[in-house]
Amino acid sequence: MNELRHVARWGDPADAVTLSPGVRDLLGSALGVRGPRPAAEKADLHPASLPPAALADLVTACPRVHTDDATRLAHAAGKSTEDLLRLRAGQAHDAPDAVARPGSHDEVAALLAACARQHVAVVPFGGGTSVVGGLAARRDGFAGLLALDLGGLDRLIRVDPVSRTATAEAGLRAPQAERLLNAQGYTLGHFPQSFEYASLGGFAATRSSGQASAGYGRFDRMVVGLKAATPVGTVELGRAPESAAGPDLRQLLLGSEGVFGVITELTLRVRPNPAERHYTGWVFPDFVTGGDAVRSLAQDGPLPTVLRLSDEAETAINAATGSGPAADGGCLAVVGVEGTKGEVAARSEALHARLTALGGAPLGEAAGEHWRAGRYRAPYLRDALLDAGALAETLETATFWDRLPQTYAAVREALVTTLADAGTPPLVLCHISHVYDTGASLYFTVVAAQADDPVAQWRAAKTAAADAIAATGATITHHHGVGRDHRPWYGREIGPVGAAALRGVKEALDPYGILNPGILLP
Amino acid sequence: MNELRHVARWGDPADAVTLSPGVRDLLGSALGVRGPRPAAEKADLHPASLPPAALADLVTACPRVHTDDATRLAHAAGKSTEDLLRLRAGQAHDAPDAVARPGSHDEVAALLAACARQHVAVVPFGGGTSVVGGLAARRDGFAGLLALDLGGLDRLIRVDPVSRTATAEAGLRAPQAERLLNAQGYTLGHFPQSFEYASLGGFAATRSSGQASAGYGRFDRMVVGLKAATPVGTVELGRAPESAAGPDLRQLLLGSEGVFGVITELTLRVRPNPAERHYTGWVFPDFVTGGDAVRSLAQDGPLPTVLRLSDEAETAINAATGSGPAADGGCLAVVGVEGTKGEVAARSEALHARLTALGGAPLGEAAGEHWRAGRYRAPYLRDALLDAGALAETLETATFWDRLPQTYAAVREALVTTLADAGTPPLVLCHISHVYDTGASLYFTVVAAQADDPVAQWRAAKTAAADAIAATGATITHHHGVGRDHRPWYGREIGPVGAAALRGVKEALDPYGILNPGILLP
Structure with missing residues (x-):
């Protein structure tokens, strides 16, 4: 049944990647993948x-x-x-x-x-x-x-070059949105892993964050206006970039994951499509030094457009499997700068000086471009790993800088212990994927051999990781959303009063409870 | 009764300003103020x-x-x-x-x-x-x-130098907060007109925006965590700078003006206290040219810390009354830069080049420092004007750049017409007070002779101005809040579905309806 093969993987089967013999060896010898x-x-x-x-x-x-x-x-x-x-x-x-x-x-x-x-x-x-x-x-x-x-609902309705906003229907897919905006000289600058298939409305409903968020911001910060249909009527919000007219109700629809209404139209801040892109790789001696360096850039600048830092494990595995540049230990950072030619030149120079002072060593442009070229490849790789009998999944969180080391250690420990106890010791890779002045996100990738019941196997590991996230005071999700899977931790995160507020809105806007039952709401 | 004199004005009567003979003449001759x-x-x-x-x-x-x-x-x-x-x-x-x-x-x-x-x-x-x-x-x-x-509730609870956050009780007044933070090398950078008396909790509950918002951001963007007491219990929000765990519930308390709960504690992003400040004045030939220039800075940089642009009337009146630098026509801009010595030097130089290219002429540092020295003086001046028998008040709005000229013209027209029709032709002054990449705020000052019933006189003018704001698609308030006075327009701005969402939250968190009845909620 062709449809089943198609839906049971990311993207088109025609785009599938093939695992290298090196990766296959690693799966067999290091993880005990049985095929x-x-x-x-x-x-x-x-x-x-x-x-x-x-x-x-x-x-x-x-x-x-x-x-x-x-x-x-x-x-x-x-x-x-x-x-x-x-x-x-x-x-x-x-x-x-x-x-x-x-x-x-x-x-x-x-x-x-x-x-x-x-x-x-x-x-x-x-x-x-x-x-x-x-x-x-x-x-x-x-x-x-x-x-x-x-x-x-896939139209780009209008571009306002004076206000630098674009109004589009919510079903417009990201690649088509970029094509249409690029044709007028603009970009959203929103490039999450899901870019190839995701829609603007999906970005809004889940508070998506893209790989270039350091430069272009999160998707929720791009939304200056929105229109939504609810079971009790239509709401249109956003008469100004910012306002003091009550709580920002746009923020009540952003992240609501379809439980309050269906976002049908968005007005988004756009930026001039950058004339120049300059991505470089950097290596830091360890995750602590590298973490301090990316924090320094986030807090005091210069801030690049893309900023990511892999831990030692991710750096080593990516190097060994060809997913990243060759590495002789240390932690790889990807530093991307986009803008006008002059901006890119000036910022790249400033970043070079600053990163060097912070303990980084430059790996050059090839290492940066290697990342950029493969930025949407991970889900295809996951399919190949699943095909080969491995379990592969990611999870993510965010917290303030001072708590980040504890969260990192606790989540790693939870994943390693749970999966090792189940007889399938995993590889756990991590990178800092998004930075803010007060904190950052951590993005974990887990690979192990599939057990007899891989769904139960992963659920146990995920539960342990989520408990560790919660125990260290971090948020259950930085950009994946809550859906069905994160509900228990989400309820504890916002507490009974937060949950009561959401239920109040739910009863007001969806009194019949027809919208996404079982999703989001604790 | 001493208390009455004290409460019926801004600040301490001991700090009162005296109107110059020139201002008194202007009030009498141009506005017909009767004393x-x-x-x-x-x-x-x-x-x-x-x-x-x-x-x-x-x-x-x-x-x-x-x-x-x-x-x-x-x-x-x-x-x-x-x-x-x-x-x-x-x-x-x-x-x-x-x-x-x-x-x-x-x-x-x-x-x-x-x-x-x-x-x-x-x-x-x-x-x-x-x-x-x-x-x-x-x-x-x-x-x-x-x-x-x-x-x-006025304690600074802790400063986290790693995450660059400060946690404080909500009753802490802004000047004391700044003193306590400055002592540790930090600043909030939040300096609204109300700075001398306002509290952190008030800033949060009303989504305040300070005069240095271009550089430090609005207050709602500084809040990374908060604690509030509600009639149904306590809520604590903010485990990370940003999250995809449902709607950002912090934003539901920010701007809620005390109708959902009482904010008791805030965790705020802080910045290093700037070593250097460099404020300059600039003059543009007219409000359109100046408006295009500040929009250019907001969209493409370099962005100063403070950016304001007075219209022709405000520039002329401030010059004539000594509230601003001498002007031979045109529009005054204040451009302030704060940061490390190196940053201030580099950004000031870049701004000088850019502003010159955009049609501005430099007035030097004295003009900038004149504004900075008098930045909290306006409410004292209002008291003196009220004492002299004038009516003086301000109102503000914000919208997207493409609509800003219509909003500006319509509000001016509404104020002039209404007050002239009442036999008290006003002075109407305006400046762009806060800029964003997609829009800006307009801040209007109105001075006229007091009529026999000055409250009714102002209400009529304010109603006409608010109707003009709404008719041109702008928000009823950019940073003053809704309170009792803006409720009718607020209800129309968020529509019945937005109002229903707020009522849903209200019923959930304040089922007895005891919190601020008559405030905010449409």
């Missing part, structure tokens, strides 16, 4: 169960409602390793009963009204790239589950 | 009406509860011109029945619990500097009104 696991030929898809009257009401709201198995399967899950493992095993229990493809805000609003009338649960679907179970809305207690695919 | 108005000797204060049982319950929660008239009067109003005019007329109807001075978060929480039990309304009181009726909570339907003065 490929059997994959299901066919998805176990429950019958579409929408009552005919409900379906008819939905079709009246939007004629493009699909109930065929292929379309349902394509909307059955996100792209977490757990999602992929389940799909590879043929499990597609979270598949919606139907998929609607509205073409306008009004059709979205009409669909929400119809779903409220028919008591149909709704899972908004952007790029489908969630890695936290963000598409696994609950169906129990509802007449059915509708995936609301926003792919038809 | 001082009679001032009441005694405040018309309703008797404190808290039932004894309620008072006893409050005193159990916090022993420092005061019901004397002087303390009540000192908490009766904010510092809008309307507030001052009413107080000068002896009207203190909004005075609370009692004033509590808790000394800790736990006492604040205990007071809220007691007020919920006793059905006593609560108005949180920080620096008392609201200019939008933010202290005029409604008492009707309640057993009484308690002012919750946070002045006793």
Whole structure:
């Protein structure tokens, strides 16, 4: 069943990467990977169960409602390793009963009204790239589950060159948004790992952060205006970049993961498309020295556009597998600068002096470009690792600089201990992926041999890591979102009063509870 | 009655300024100001009406509860011109029945619990500097009104030099916060007009923005963590600078103006106290050229720490009255740079070149320092103008750059027309006070002769200006807040769905509705 192979991996199977013999050896000798696991030929898809009257009401709201198995399967899950493992095993229990493809805000609003009338649960679907179970809305207690695919809302509505803003429909995919903006001389500068498939609305609903966040900022900081359809009506927010008119309600929709409403339109700050890009690699003797250096840049500048620092393990493994430049110990940093020719020259020079003073040694442009060329490759590599019988997944967090070393140590320890205890000692790699003046994010990659039940194997490791994150006072997610998977820790993170506030908004905007049941809300 | 004279003006009467003969002439000849108005000797204060049982319950929660008239009067109003005019007329109807001075978060929480039990309304009181009726909570339907003065929560709890954060109690006043931080080498960099009296908690609750916001950012962007007491419990937020764990709930408390809870503690991003400050004046031929220049700096840099641009009228009047440097037409810009010696030298040089290229002519350091020396003087000048029989008030807004010219023209027109029609043609001055890459704020100052009912006179003008702000798509307030005065426009700005979201939070966190009734919520 071709559809199953397609949805059970990242991107198109035609883009698959092949593991080098070196990597295969490493998997076998160091991790004890036992080789490929059997994959299901066919998805176990429950019958579409929408009552005919409900379906008819939905079709009246939007004629493009699909109930065929292929379309349902394509909307059955996100792209977490757990999602992929389940799909590879043929499990597609979270598949919606139907998929609607509205073409306008009004059709979205009409669909929400119809779903409220028919008591149909709704899972908004952007790029489908969630890695936290963000598409696994609950169906129990509802007449059915509708995936609301926003792919038809894909227009760039206008660019305002004076205010440097762009207004676009929320279903517009990131690559197409960049192409359209580039044609007018602008860029969003938002390049997360999910870039190739994710949508603008998805970025907004999950508070995404891109690899160039040091220079361009997080996605939530780019949003100056938004429009959303909710079951109780439409809301439009953002009359100024900043305001003191009450709480910033834009921030209530940003990160709401579709539980309060469906974002249909965004007005985003754009920047001139940079004339020049200059990426270099740097090596620091260890993670502490390198960490102090990136903190210094984040706090006192000069701040590059991209700033990342791998720990010793990630640096060594990437070097050994060709995923990074050759390394003789130490920690690799990637330092990217974008802007006008003059800006790039001046900032690169200032960075060279500063990084050298902070204990770094330059590896040159090839090392930086190596990273840039492979920046979207990791999910394809994960597929190859899963194909080979390895377990591979990532998780991330953020906290303030003073707590970062404890969080780093505790999460590593939790992952190593849990997986070693299960008989599958892992490789745990980490990098500082995003920096702020007061703190930073940590991004962990874990590779181990798959156990007999790899989903349970990963859940145990992930639970231990999440507990360590919480215990050291860090946030359960810096940019992946909450979805279904992070809910228990999220509830503890915001506490009962925070949860009560969210429930208050939920009851006000979605009194029927149809939007993404089981997602986000503690 | 000494207390009345004290509360009916900004700051201490001992710091009062005297109008120059030139200003007095201008008031008389150009505006038709008729001279001082009679001032009441005694405040018309309703008797404190808290039932004894309620008072006893409050005193159990916090022993420092005061019901004397002087303390009540000192908490009766904010510092809008309307507030001052009413107080000068002896009207203190909004005075609370009692004033509590808790000394800790736990006492604040205990007071809220007691007020919920006793059905006593609560108005949180920080620096008392609201200019939008933010202290005029409604008492009707309640057993009484308690002012919750946070002045006793004034500790700097800790400074984290690694994360560059400071944690402080919310009642700490801005000047003391700066003194304590400066002693450790840091600054908040938050210097709004209200600086001399305002509290950190007030800044947070109203999303304040300081005069150095171009360099240090708005106050809401400085808050990385907060603690608040609500009638349903305590909430603590902020485990990282940024997170994707749901909506940023810090932003739900920031700007909430005390209607959801009482902010008791803040963790704030701090910066090294600058070694050097370099403020210069610049003149542009007109407001359009100057506006394009400050937009260019905001969008493409170099960005100074302080950036302001007066329109032709403000430039001319300030020159004529000695409030600004001598001007031969044109528009004055103030450009301030703060940082290390090296940074200030480099940025000042870059700014000089860029501003010259953008059509500016340098007026030198004296013009910049003139502004800096007088930066907190405006409210004292307003008192002197009110004393002399003039009406003087300010209002502000913000919007995107492309709409800014329409908003500017429409607000000016509304103010001039309304006051001229009332027989009191005004002076209307304006400056761009805060800049962002996608937009800016406009700050208007209005001076006219007082009519027989100056409160009604100003209300009519303010209503017309607010309608013009709304009609041109701008926000009703960039940094003053909503309070009581902006509620009608605020409701229209966020729409019924936005208002429903706020009401949902209100019902969840303050089910008894005791917090600031009549404030903020549409």
